Amino acid sequence: MTDFFKLLARNRLALAGGIVLAAVVLLALVTPLLPLADPDVTDTSNRFRPVFSEGALLGTDHLGRDLLSRLLWGTRLSLAVGFAAAIAAATIGAAIGIIAGYYGGRTDNILMRGVDMLMAFPYILLALAIVAALGPGLFNALIAVATVNVPFFARNIRGITVGIANKEFVDAARLSGLSHTQIILSEILPNVIPVIVIAMSTTIGWMILETAGLSFLGLGSQPPQADLGSMLGEARSALISNPHTSIVPGVMILVIVMSINLLGDGVRDALDPHLKSGALSRPMAATRVARQSAAPKPAGNGLLEVRALESQFHVKNRVYRAVGGVDLYVEKGECLGIIGESGSGKSVTALSVMGLVASPPGVVTGGAAYYDGEDMIGAPYRRLRDMRGRNVAYIFQDPLATLHPLYRIGDQLVEAIRAHRTIGKAGGRAKAIELLKAVRIPNAEKRISDYPHEMSGGMRQRVGIAMALANDPDIIIADEPTTALDVTVQAQVLTILDDLRRSRGLAIVFITHDFGVVAQLCDRVAVMYAGRVVEEGRTADILETPRHPYTRRLMACVPELGGGKRRLEAIAGLPPVVDNLPKGCAFAERCLKAKGECRKGDIPLVSDGTRGVRCLFPESTSREAAE
């Protein structure tokens, strides 16, 4: 609950809305105590006094009644009606929704058809008819407004309930012999209440507007009672000659509805992190670059050369140093493996190269990434876009999420080509088929018009690879492309990648946490931990003689090649949180051999040209390590 308020308070707009609303509510509550004129006393000879008249701060209305007094009393009434109508509609609507969603079947069908009927009935006419049937008066208007909003709640809540009713904990409750009523009250309701509150907070404003609308049609409160709607309705006839009588209640309605909406948005964001409606931000077209110092010069080795790359995530006041100065390179035709646990910064390193780190919150704060001598960190978006997919292509993990669900895969392939050159319809199709064949998708001519969800995981990943190949890039950065696949499919995908590398002279940067995969595919490998490279060298050398204790422990988790998904959690402890890196060796906490010096200062990567390790006490031989 305190979290809720903290979240709410953090949203400045919602806070402003909340403060304004609280002020209005407070004002409404203390209205009876204020030294105001009687809101109902008429003084027709002093009608339509302008704003700031003596004795009538906001002027008077068409019967000479004090507008300030009527405004405050009216606000009081309108707020009460709005809240009451929202609560009534929410209660009844939620009851219908929960019953329909929980019981399902025929009950659901009948209730929802009823709701459909109400929804198909133009709501103003329904409200009008209800008021005409019940007689005039604010209370009846309230009933009408509540009634027409019941379907809205019923529909929303039903949807949520259906989702919850099939969850395990509900099944468990059922098995434990709880009655339906008990289940609904103890299991369903608590989970639905946040949604009800969200829906309510967004409809209260609407309710106040609707009662104003009914008053416009002459169906609101009874004179002389003031509510904002009837004030507006009564003032309407004098709109041309005395606009202030309309503007005064109009502005108050505006203030209330706006503040309720702002607060409602905040409540929604705070209560429902899944909805994330704008509470979190969307990534921009390219990662923000804010280098603290000048870009380091290229050392001149490799087609792609990453120098001292630093990438961070700025979330509120905290800074997560995801990549803390990484140097890498890959030659033409070479395959470089980057291996590490989740959160080691390997993906962020790879995504930083082409500015694909989600930003906000990501920022590249230092270093450079040279493609053929040209620094891509800080390159203008235009240039970056031009090179994405054409020079450097990416393959991602989980192709179901990374392929667009609503486009046919053929179209997605053609689009990849079109992003960089013009190609005719037939030409595009032919090229797409050719690409699918290149990744050994059988029956490519037919498959081209499949949607991603119609394919198996392995097939989808092949599409992902085909898409990366579309513009014959020089470098492919594959970010855990086989992680979501089962072992046999994984092997097939790896074979395809390996073949392509050989046949096309591709440079591949292969990111994985699986040494088995590295062994199968990579020429060289870099091991990352807590945002830095801790060991690098030729794959065979490292496999033979891992020198960093971390590498060794990582390898120990993989008994044999291609052994599939191996859990790295076998290493005791967790990687450090990158917003609070320890001084010295980041691995020291989990390292069995750590000594005092390890925690003192920065430890450099000691390299002999082909082999490098960031450890003060590296392992000596492989034999030793194996024992």
Place this chain on the structure above:
Amino acid sequence: MSLFHATRRGMLAAGTALALTLGTLGSAGAQTPPGVLIVGQIAEPKALDPAAVTAVNDFRILMNVYDGLVRYKDGTLEVEPALATGWEISEDGTEYTFSLRDGVTFHDGSTFDAEAVKFNFDRMLDESHPYHDTGPFPLAFFFSAVEGVEVIDPMTVRFTLNAPYAPFLSNLAYPTGLIVSPAAVMEHGAEFGRNPSGTGPFTFAEWRSNEAVVIEANADYWDGAPKLQAVVFRPITDANTRTAEMLAGGIDLMVEVPPVALSQFEGDAYTVHEQAGPHVWFLILNAKEGPFADKRVRQAANYAINKEAIVNDVLEGTAEVAAGPTPPAFAWAYNPDLEPYPYDPEKARALISEAGAEGAELTFYVTEGGSGMLDPVAMGTAMQADLEAVGFDVKIETYEWNTFLGNVNPGLEGKADMAQMAWMTNDPDTLPFLALRTAAWPDQGGFNSGYYSNPKVDELLEAARVATDQDERARLYKEMQTIVQEDAPWVFVANWKQNAVTSDRVESFSLQPSFFLLLDDVVKN
């Protein structure tokens, strides 16, 4: 970001396009064509069949399309010949023989003659008439005294009444007495109301639902062709919109200007017309039960309500304070000696305490608006405040017009203590006869919803109805007014001065005391 540049460019282009479009549309507020008068009406007419309608709004169109046997002389409520050139009344006052105007044809080409007159009245009154089912005819009771209509010769027709009935001629001048083309009724049946045909100065041209009724000049009109080419009646229900149309030049003539909007038309570009008419706005008091069963409390209500303030402030001077049940517009029947109840809250309080009705709770029926009701909610609220000031506890219940009538007409007993009401009539007989007699209590088919009963008043009204001499009738009505004012079955509030606004392009327009809108002499430049 380049995305945004593109969008901004797009917005700029869209803005330019909009500006260009607006430029070419600059003539949207163009002036209405000369010779065509555009009238802003308050509602869509129900029908253009004079026998079938009851609303003043509809009468405004009908009076320009049809003629009756007689009509009101310009600017008065006195009857003069129209389709009848003259008439004779039998000694006993039960036979009216009319000689008809020769050579008049209906707009559909059929001839106006005695048969046509007979057809009109038989259709309304004779349930066995083949076209009686083209009704209903809510105001047929205006002619309930008519026993038969006889064709003496093609140009002479005789009405036989079951008893002398003084208001008969006046009722013939009322829209219910307008003569329609029998041929058109036969052709269109129940659809006649949408395909009207009469003998009036304008012929019906077109009725576009909820947009306009168009009538065009009848060049062959027997009383001289009108000066306008055409008149367009636009129904504009919202008073603000009607005012805005008038200000924007979309209409040339606007009726029933809302009091608060009058100040908008003060300049030279507009002329505001005013004309008092036979209208009375009152509160029915429930004399059968509750505090108002006591005459003193009814009088107290009359003293308590500040009618001057209502008339001058709420209604911005568009009405005058009413003194009694008969409006001054019926000059010959009005009792000029009556003084309105003055605003005297002290006296009201005294009367209330005398009657022991302090703090009485009153239920007050108020309507949202309706025929002749002016600004009922504002007026009702002001009255409520006045009544509360002298110690009543007043609860308002508002209803839209039809529910309101459904509640009030069957009588207030058991429901309410007071109700708003207004009547516009054409004869001093109508209102008191239908709403003040003992025999007019709701259960006997009348409109005396407050159950007022005074045998003397009953007697006077019965006598006035059969009296053929106008001076004698005047005497009876004046006496009736004195008694009724003293008895205070109603709170007498206001007599409306009908108003209208014309633009400076409209000439020779004047309002009629009958509340009709006569346009045959109007000129538009």
Place this chain on the structure above:
Amino acid sequence: MTGYIVKRLLSAIPVLLGITVIVFLIMALIPGDPATAILGSYATPENVEKLNRDLGLDKPLVQQYFIWLGNMLQGDFGTSFALNRPVLDEVLERFNATLFLAGTAFVLSAILGVVAGVISAANQYGWADKTITFAVLLGISIPSFFLGMTMILFFAVNLRWFPVSGMWPIYGDRTVGVLITHLTMPALALAVVATGVIARLSRSAMLEVLRQDFIRTARAKGVHERGVIWRHALKAAMVAIIPVLGIQAGFVLSGAVYIEIVFQWPGVGRMLVDAILKRDILLVQGGVVFVAACYVLFNIAVDVAQSLLDPRIKT
């Protein structure tokens, strides 16, 4: 797909039947009767009773309902008491006008709302986003009748850019150009609220989608940011936006009542309000059933559009 449409159409039948029952019951429950309305001030209880008998309103309710339903199924919606004309003629004519108004407003609000939402999301927290968010909040907080009246005063009375009211010029040709001048203000006034709601929803749907992995894929392919936003993200966001468009269409149709009154638009909403007030039973019943049927059909069309857009939906 055809099977799906047929299934949806069949499932609409009980809904429509239910609506006939509801509207019939409501009209039966409302106090007051058409006879009072027809007879006006001169309605004595006696006359009212006679007229109600003539109109067939003295029969048992159930019998009245089935007579009405039976006639309607044969295409006979009866005759309006108040207007003396066949209900269907009146409804069709008036619905046509409403369709122009509400249709334009809906298309306008859908386009403006989605575009505003997309721009807002694409420039999150930028000045465009803030401006749009503020304008949207303002839009959904102003009663439309108030906005309409203000627009009339400003644009029609003061600036004289547009005619005050009505659908067609009272005199002159009925060209598309003049229709547009008459349509502009009411359509805008009507569109404001729906635009706001759609923009808010589009923004959050877009933000949700923009964080998805396939957006990164599109960027990694080198697709231009315009394509990423307006093709990839928007298409995926439409899955969440389209159902809301369906609901908003209903709101626009209902909101048209106020606008039709303020702008004197000869539409079906105003007709129905009048008809309810005049107890014009057959006109209310026929009109509501007609409007509801159109709404139900429109929603089926929305569902079909949704299934065309999203191949993952089983039809």
